[in-house]
Amino acid sequence: MQGExxxxxxxxxxxxxxxxxxxxxxxxxxxxxxxxxxxKILHNHQDAEDxxxxxxxxxxxxxxxxxxxxxxxxxxxxVIITERKAIDILRRNQRHPASALDDEMVGLxxxxxxxxxxxxxxxxxxxxxxxxxxxxxxxxxxxxxxASLLGISESGVRKLLARxxxxxQRQLEDEGVVI
Amino acid sequence: MxxxxxxxxxxxxxxxxxRGAMLSSLPEPQDCTGxxxxxxxxxxxxxRQQHAKKESARQVRSRIAAAxxxxxxxxxxxxxxxxxxxxxxxxxxxxxxxxxxxxxxQGDKGGVLPEYELTWIPEGFEKIREEPFRNTQTWVxxxxxxxxxxxxxxxxxxxxxxxxxxxxxxxxxxxxIVSIHGNYGELYISQDETRSHGVIWLDExxxxxxxxxxxxxxQDILHIADGIKLVN
Numbered sequence: 501m502q503g504e505x506x507x508x509x510x511x512x513x514x515x516x517x518x519x520x521x522x523x524x525x526x527x528x529x530x531x532x533x534x535x536x537x538x539x540k541i542l543h544n545h546q547d548a549e550d551x552x553x554x555x556x557x558x559x560x561x562x563x564x565x566x567x568x569x570x571x572x573x574x575x576x577x578x579v580i581i582t583e584r585k586a587i588d589i590l591r592r593n594q595r596h597p598a599s600a601l602d603d604e605m606v607g608l609x610x611x612x613x614x615x616x617x618x619x620x621x622x623x624x625x626x627x628x629x630x631x632x633x634x635x636x637x638x639x640x641x642x643x644x645x646x647a648s649l650l651g652i653s654e655s656g657v658r659k660l661l662a663r664x665x666x667x668x669q670r671q672l673e674d675e676g677v678v679i
Numbered sequence: 680m681x682x683x684x685x686x687x688x689x690x691x692x693x694x695x696x697x698r699g700a701m702l703s704s705l706p707e708p709q710d711c712t713g714x715x716x717x718x719x720x721x722x723x724x725x726x727r728q729q730h731a732k733k734e735s736a737r738q739v740r741s742r743i744a745a746a747x748x749x750x751x752x753x754x755x756x757x758x759x760x761x762x763x764x765x766x767x768x769x770x771x772x773x774x775x776x777x778x779x780x781x782x783x784x785q786g787d788k789g790g791v792l793p794e795y796e797l798t799w800i801p802e803g804f805e806k807i808r809e810e811p812f813r814n815t816q817t818w819v820x821x822x823x824x825x826x827x828x829x830x831x832x833x834x835x836x837x838x839x840x841x842x843x844x845x846x847x848x849x850x851x852x853x854x855x856i857v858s859i860h861g862n863y864g865e866l867y868i869s870q871d872e873t874r875s876h877g878v879i880w881l882d883e884x885x886x887x888x889x890x891x892x893x894x895x896x897x898q899d900i901l902h903i904a905d906g907i908k909l910v911n
Contacts, residue, residue: 532711549719576698610701619696638694
């Protein structure tokens with residue numbers, strides 16, 4: 501179904517934002533995009549549905565973090581959550597733990613922005629680093645908030661951010677790029 | 680070798696670029712289609728109910744009761760209506776899935792939205808807010824300072840390919856067919872005192888769809904609906 505939600509109506513007044521209605525808007529606007537993202541990673545409809553469901557679990561728990569449902573930042577945030585949940589399922593489904601997933605290979609393939617070496621390097625980072633960096637520097641979430649969104653510890657988030665930045669530094673150094 | 684440190688601003692700018700590139704590599708949300716299994720829809724419904732109950736408990740604790748019946752007004756869409764959908768009235772087609780009922784309007788496109796007025800409202804209520812949004816009028820009435828003592832009235836063109844979604848969020852309602860100025864309507868009566876009632880009806884002659892939702896007695900809701908008149 502294609503469509504656009506133009507207005508939400510709440511049947512009772514509350515003195516707090518109506519998170520249920522916001523969730524409905526997010527659900528209706530993004531569910532098929534989320535399925536698309538999950539299928540790109542998982543190549544399996546059932547697993548993709550699981551990823552989308554788990555993404556909505558995270559989204560509804562953190563619904564207050566969404567202000568403008570239709571904004572690019574919100575869309576990005578939802579894509580990142582879905583990508584993360586899809587990769588988690590991919591790892592869980594590994595039949596042979598010894599052959600670990602190549603961190604560099606899983607996740608969305610993001611085209612490198614042109615004329616922006618740091619952005620190009622960030623786009624090429626392994627998904628878990630890139631996700632943490634985007635949630636932190638584009639969406640503006642704190643480490644605690646990112647931990648809640650991704651379902652990991654706060655110290656885990658801090659490590660991802662630190663290692664992600666180091667990976668950026670090394671990548672640019674290796675490529676001989678001066679910023 | 681000392682590796683260069685990036686400033687916050689540099690990282691922000693880079694992250695914004697990557698966000699743009701990521702989103703550009705994906706289709707627009709409105710261009711995505713798909714199909715979810717019944718099992719998935721059930722899980723999402725459970726999620727809604729659990730969250731609604733938590734929210735309800737939280738808000739009751741903070742003295743305000745939460746909304747139950749959620750009506751989402753949709754704009755123009757492209758969709759093939761399911762052949763299983765049954766028409767209850769000439770000018771809309773209903774499709775129910777889980778807790779959601781979609782009302783797909785069949786009226787003519789274009790035209791100016793007529794102006795209406797409420798000629799009867801329960802004592803003590805006054806209009807506190809008008810929220811015109813694109814082609815939908817939304818009026819909020821409240822009695823005193825109690826935000827739960829309120830009702831919401833909306834009306835919009837019932838144009839073909841536009842829709843409205845009514846979602847009970849899994850709470851129990853009884854639906855009664857009603858007649859408002861001779862027009863077919865559906866009254867949803869909540870079975871839970873913390874949840875509001877709602878009515879949706881269609882003025883086929885003027886091609887307008889109405890909704891009214893309130894914590895009022897259903898008879899008062901119908902009385903308000905009966906009092907809605909065209910202005911000139």
